[in-house]
Amino acid sequence: MRVRTTAMIAAVSSLALLTGCGAADMTKQASPFANAQGAKSVTLSVQSWVGAQANVAVAQYLLENELGYRVDTVQVDEVPAWDALSQGRVDALLEDWGHPEQEQRYVKDKKTIAPGGGLGVTGHIGWFVPTYFAKKHPDITNWKNLNKYADQFRTPESGSKGQLMDGSPSYVTNDKALVKNLKLDYQVVFAGSEAAQITQMRQFAKEKKPFLTYWYSPQWLFKKVPMTEVKLPAYKEGCDADLEKVACAYPHTPLQKYLNTDFAKNGGKAAAFLKKFKWTTEDQNEVSLLIADKKMTPEEAAKKWVDSHKSTWKKWLS
Numbered sequence: 479m480r481v482r483t484t485a486m487i488a489a490v491s492s493l494a495l496l497t498g499c500g501a502a503d504m505t506k507q508a509s510p511f512a513n514a515q516g517a518k519s520v521t522l523s524v525q526s527w528v529g530a531q532a533n534v535a536v537a538q539y540l541l542e543n544e545l546g547y548r549v550d551t552v553q554v555d556e557v558p559a560w561d562a563l564s565q566g567r568v569d570a571l572l573e574d575w576g577h578p579e580q581e582q583r584y585v586k587d588k589k590t591i592a593p594g595g596g597l598g599v600t601g602h603i604g605w606f607v608p609t610y611f612a613k614k615h616p617d618i619t620n621w622k623n624l625n626k627y628a629d630q631f632r633t634p635e636s637g638s639k640g641q642l643m644d645g646s647p648s649y650v651t652n653d654k655a656l657v658k659n660l661k662l663d664y665q666v667v668f669a670g671s672e673a674a675q676i677t678q679m680r681q682f683a684k685e686k687k688p689f690l691t692y693w694y695s696p697q698w699l700f701k702k703v704p705m706t707e708v709k710l711p712a713y714k715e716g717c718d719a720d721l722e723k724v725a726c727a728y729p730h731t732p733l734q735k736y737l738n739t740d741f742a743k744n745g746g747k748a749a750a751f752l753k754k755f756k757w758t759t760e761d762q763n764e765v766s767l768l769i770a771d772k773k774m775t776p777e778e779a780a781k782k783w784v785d786s787h788k789s790t791w792k793k794w795l796s
Contacts, residue, residue, distance in 0.1 A: 603694045642667065761783070
């Protein structure tokens with residue numbers, strides 16, 4: 479989600495309902511395959527949102543079935559994933575939403591992490607209301623009118639204020655600062671995870687209740703619960719540099735891949751493949767929907783996509 483912020487089946491079975499922008503810190507726990515001398519193996523970092531899982535599922539399927547690699551995945555939070563990647567505990571991170579401090583430290587200064595190219599997907603975080611509410615109250619789409627509707631967004635968790643629902647505290651979010659700096663009568667309430675947030679939104683939508691939520695695209699849920707973005711003050715380069723003073727919208731971020739530098743140089747066909755791995759928002763959402771909504775395992779979803787998109791992935795192997 480995002481901006482900053484499986485064995486596949488076993489490792490991700492508990493994550494099958496997740497999609498952006500928390501997971502345990504695994505940086506002190508090396509993968510059993512990482513740095514295995516002479517082993518034709520790859521270790522991928524997988525974040526807790528289903529879009530990231532979709533990337534890894536397809537990459538793992540092709541690495542195993544087309545290139546003959548053994549693939550391990552490790553679930554790591556967004557920032558600790560950079561530490562794990564720098565240390566060689568994982569070989570690649572396939573979806574980063576922008577972490578300037580880590581990029582400066584590891585890519586530019588230490589040079590222990592190398593850019594892996596764009597994923598082909600542009601991410602965006604924002605505040606959203608259900609479209610059925612926006613149709614009844616068109617002015618809700620301007621942040622200046624949010625206080626007018628605060629009482630309609632109250633929940634037991636938000637008390638006397640309107641609720642602004644966030645997902646995992648580990649995701650990139652400026653929401654507490656935005657509420658304060660824009661003088662909004664709202665309380666940020668964390669659902670705890672993306673899965674819990676989705677459950678709440680679907681329940682609200684089923685009952686046609688109003689809600690205001692931090693959300694992001696690409697995201698398969700938009701197909702099930704249509705939502706309309708609330709326009710925050712326009713994003714300008716550097717407006718979010720001071721996270722205590724931020725009072726602007728989130729940027730649109732071309733999502734990036736990163737590789738451990740040694741792996742980028744010596745990872746052979748696997749590294750070359752991951753650098754070329756690039757697909758569209760529609761591709762990612764297709765696989766995400768199969769995992770999160772159709773209840774397929776990541777491997778099943780990856781196979782279904784691979785079987786019907788040969789012309790796309792063949793380019794990654796050339």
